[in-house]
Amino acid sequence: MLEGKKIIKRFGGLTALSEVDFEVRRGEIVGLIGPNGSGKTTLFNVISGIYAPEGGDLFFEGRKITNLLPYERARMGIGRTFQIVRPLTGLNLIENVSTGVLYGRKKTAGARGAKEKAMEILAFTGLTEKARRLPGELVLEDRKRLEIARALALNPEILLLDEVFAGLNPTEISNAIELTFRIRDTYGTTIFMIEHVMKAIMSTCSRIMVLNFGTKITEGSPEEVANHPEVISAYLGAAYAAC
C-alpha cells in the first residue's frame, strides 16, 4: 500500500538517503532498523511530507503522493508519531486527541462527537484516568501512549511509529508491544516502525528493513536480518561479521 522508489534526500553535501526502495503491504508490521544517523527518521519525514525528497517517488495505494502536502497525506491515511514526543502542550489529553479526530478522515458529529471518539481512543491506549491532565504532567510511558493516541485520532490506514519503545523499561515494552498488535488487530492499521529495542522488533515485525548510511542494505524476516553479515558489520563492526 505504501511504496517508495529510489528515494533520495540530501542535506547540503550529506546524502541522508540514497536511492532507497521500500514497500509496505496492507496488514503488515514492518520494522525499520539501522545504526544512528542511518536515515530512518529522515525516511519517515519524507514519507509524511515534512521533507521533500531530491529524487524518487512515493506511492500510497497506487497514487503518487510525492508532491502532496503533509496534511493531505495525513488525510489519505498516513499517521505518524515523533521520536521525541511532541504532544500539543497546553491542551489536555482529550483536546490533543479530539483535534486530530476533528481533522481526521472520518466525519464526526461536531465537537461532542469528536470528544466521545477521543475518549474511546484514550481508553484504547489506557489513558482514560489521565484524560483531563496536561501532557507535561505525564510520565514518559504515558506520553508515548498519547503520541500513539494522537496519531490514531486520524484513523490512519498506516501508522509510522518512530521509536515508541525507546526509553521504556521491560514491563512497559511488553505493554507497548501488546498495544502495537492491538492497534493492527482492532483497527486493521498497517504498521511501519523504527525501533532500536531488539526484543520489540523481533517479536512484532513480520519483515525488517535495514538502513545504513542512507542505503538499504537488506530486508527480510527477523531471523534472516539478524544473521545477515552486512547487518552485523553495520552494528558491531566488520570484525564481528567475519566470525
Add this chain to the structure above:
Amino acid sequence: MQKYRLAATAILLAMLAAFPFLEPEVYYLSFMFSVFMYVILASSWNFIGGYAGYLSFGHAAFFGIGAFATAKAASMLELSPLLTILASIPAGALAALVALIVGYPCLKIRGPYFSVVTICFAFVVELTVKNIEFLGGAEGIYLKFMDIPEKLSRSILYEVMLLLMIVTLGVAWWLGRSRLGAGLKAIRSDEEVAETMGIPTAKIKIQAFILSAFFPGIAGGLFAYYLTYIHADVVFNINISILIVLMAMFGGGGTWLGPIIGAVILTVVNEGLSTFAQAEIARIIYGALFIVVTIFMPNGIIDFFRKKGGG
C-alpha cells in the same frame, strides 16, 4: 450555571445599550466607545495572535484601512449618515482582502520574524496612504457630520459600536469552540505536528488572519465617523498595534475572556491615569502593572480567575 451566565450577560449588554438614554456627558460616551473599540480590536487580534500564536504587530493597519476606506467613500460619494455607517462593512471587507493578500506570503514565516514583517507591513500601508493625495495624503480626510445634535449622533455611533462588539465577541465565542479554533490551537502548540494530524495549517492560518482583520476594519470605519476627521498619524499609529497586542496578552491570549478583560482594564487605566495623574507617574504605574502581571500571571489576568475557580 450556563443559563445563569447567559442571563447575566444579557442584562449587562442591555445596561450598556441603555446607557446613552441616561443622558450622560459626551466624555463618558466617548470613553465607552473606545472601550468597545479596543475590545473589538483585541478580540479580533486574538484569532491569529492568541489562538494560532502568530503575533501580529501591525494590526493598526487593518484598523486604518477600514477608517480610510470609509472616510474616502463617505466624502467622495457624499454618503448619507446611514450609508456611511454601512460603508464600514465593505471597508472591513477591504481590510480582510488586504489580509488575504498579505497573509499568504507572511504567514509562512514563523515566530518573531512574522511579528517583524507585520510591523513593516503596517509602515508600508501608512506611508502609502500618506503619500497618495487621493487617499488623504498628509492632510487627512474630513467627514461631514450628521445633521443632528452632537449627543444624539454620538449615541447612535455608540450603539453601532456596541453591536459590532457583540458580533465580534459572538464570533470569538464560536471560534473558541469550533473545529477552526481547535486547529489554530494545535498550530500554536506545534505546527509541524498539526500538519501530520491532517490540519491544513496554511489555509486555516489565512482564514484566522482574514477574520482578525475584518472586524478591526469595520471598527476603523466607525471610529473615523466618530472623529469626523482622520489622519494617517492617528489610525496607523504603531502604538495602537502594540496596545492591541498588550491588551490581549495582558488579559490572556487564546481565551475568549482574556482580551475583553485586558482591553477593559487597560483602557480604564490609560484613561484614568491620563486624567488623574501626571504623565510621568502614569507611565510608572502602567509599567509596574505590567511587571506584576507578567511575574505573577504569565498567561494573563485570566490566570487569576482560573486559579480561583479551582482548576
